[in-house]
Amino acid sequence: MADPMKIRAAMAGDKVEVKVLMSHEMETGQRKDAKGAVVPAWFIQNVTAQHNGKTVLSAEWGPAVSKNPFLAFRFSGGKPGDKVTITWTDNHGDTRTDEATIS
Amino acid sequence: MLQGGGGAAVLGLAMAAGLFKPGRAWAQGWNKAAFEVKTLNDAVKAMGGAPPTESKDITITSPDIAENGAVVPFTISSKIPNTESISVLVEKNPSILAAKFDFPQGTEPWVNTRVKMGQTSNVFAVVKTSDGKFYYAPKEVKVTLGGCGG
Numbered sequence: 001m002a003d004p005m006k007i008r009a010a011m012a013g014d015k016v017e018v019k020v021l022m023s024h025e026m027e028t029g030q031r032k033d034a035k036g037a038v039v040p041a042w043f044i045q046n047v048t049a050q051h052n053g054k055t056v057l058s059a060e061w062g063p064a065v066s067k068n069p070f071l072a073f074r075f076s077g078g079k080p081g082d083k084v085t086i087t088w089t090d091n092h093g094d095t096r097t098d099e100a101t102i103s
Numbered sequence: 104m105l106q107g108g109g110g111a112a113v114l115g116l117a118m119a120a121g122l123f124k125p126g127r128a129w130a131q132g133w134n135k136a137a138f139e140v141k142t143l144n145d146a147v148k149a150m151g152g153a154p155p156t157e158s159k160d161i162t163i164t165s166p167d168i169a170e171n172g173a174v175v176p177f178t179i180s181s182k183i184p185n186t187e188s189i190s191v192l193v194e195k196n197p198s199i200l201a202a203k204f205d206f207p208q209g210t211e212p213w214v215n216t217r218v219k220m221g222q223t224s225n226v227f228a229v230v231k232t233s234d235g236k237f238y239y240a241p242k243e244v245k246v247t248l249g250g251c252g253g
Contacts, residue, residue, distance in 0.1 A: 015211060028219070030197055045133045056210050062138040064193060064201035064219045066174045072215035073204070 007100035009084045016078035016102055018049065018057075020071045020086050028063040043091055044069060050085045051078050078102050137200050143227050143239065146192055146200045152237040155229055158183060161240035163228050172220040172246040177228075179214055185233040186212035195224035221249045 003023035009016055022044065029041025041063050049057040056075040078084070080102050087097040137149035144154045160182040169175040179189050189212060190203040201218040212230070220226075223245045230238045 026219075028197075055207055057207070058205045060133050060138075060203045062198055062201055064196050064198070066217040066219055070176075070215070070217050073206075073210060074213055075210040077209050 002094065002096050005086055005088075005096065005098040007084065007086055007098055009078070009100045009102045011078075011080060011102065012074065015074045015076050016051070016082075016084070017072065017074045018084055018086075018100075020049075020069075022069045022071075022088060022096075024067070024069060024088070024090065026063060026065055026067045026069060030063075041091060044088045045091050046089045047071065048087045049073070050087075051075065051082060056084075134203070137203070138198055141199050143192060143194070143199065143229070146190070147229060147237045147239075150190070150203075150229075150231065150237070152231065152235065155237035155239040158230070158238035158240060161189075161228050161230055161238060163226065163240055163242040165226065165242065165244055167243075168245045168247065169220060170247050172222070172249040174217050175220050175244060175246070176215070176217050177226070179228045181212040181228075181230045181238075183212075183230050183232060183238055186230050187233045188231045189214055190229040190231075191216070191218055192227040192229060193218060193220050193224050194227065195222050196220065199227075220244060220246045222246055 006021040008019045024044050025042055027039055027042040031039045033039055043063040044061050047059040048055060057073050082102045083099050085099045089095040137146050140146050140149055147155050162180045164178040177191060181189060188203055188205045191201045192199045193201050202216060204214045206212050226242050226244050227239045
């Protein structure tokens with residue numbers, strides 16, 4: 001299981017600003033190891049953010065997203081104390097879900 | 104949530120077992136075709152659109168010169184009404200499409216993320232509206248140390 005995400009969700013005016021730092025290699029499939037063998041691609045493909053069971057952001061990523069991906073976005077309708085849930089799934093089928101409380 | 108994860112795990116196993124040939128789309132809608140093409144127009148076509156129109160209502164904020172191509176920060180926002188998605192494309196990367204973000208109603212068409220750039224290149228932000236039209240804005244970013252090599 002991958003390391004937990006770091007999620008910060010805070011009110012910014014009347015919106016909620018969410019910042020997420022994920023822990024993932026995001027291997028491109030372009031690199032070669034010391035022996036000259038291609039290092040297989042290994043990267044997050046799908047990201048979904050939910051607030052009160054409603055999707056507030058979804059994303060499709062390729063291997064060009066940087067290692068240990070960072071993502072920030074803003075949505076309306078949240079208030080302090082609400083939960084925001086982020087889920088990612090990578091091209092190996094591994095998945096991770098983490099939650100944060102809006103402050 | 105659990106269901107989705109379980110489905111993806113099963114698909115992963117099925118792929119490992121060779122039941123799905125590479126090249127088939129899978130898992131919660133990942134647009135494989137769009138992530139394989141090399142040009143702006145082909146990427147938009149793979150997303151179901153006609154060649155996009157340039158727009159001044161898309162803002163790309165990034166360094167003009169990136170010292171480290173492995174981590175180039177971008178903030179992209181759109182003032183185009185009914186913006187449904189924003190994609191980040193790097194023209195000279197092995198595949199042009201880096202990431203696509205979908206904004207349901209209530210989410211601001213604004214995103215901040217970091218992508219890899221193999222070399223100095225044009226970066227395109229592509230906006231899709233809810234009526235299926237595509238718009239883009241270009242920005243050149245110079246890279247002094249590429250982010251795709253070994």
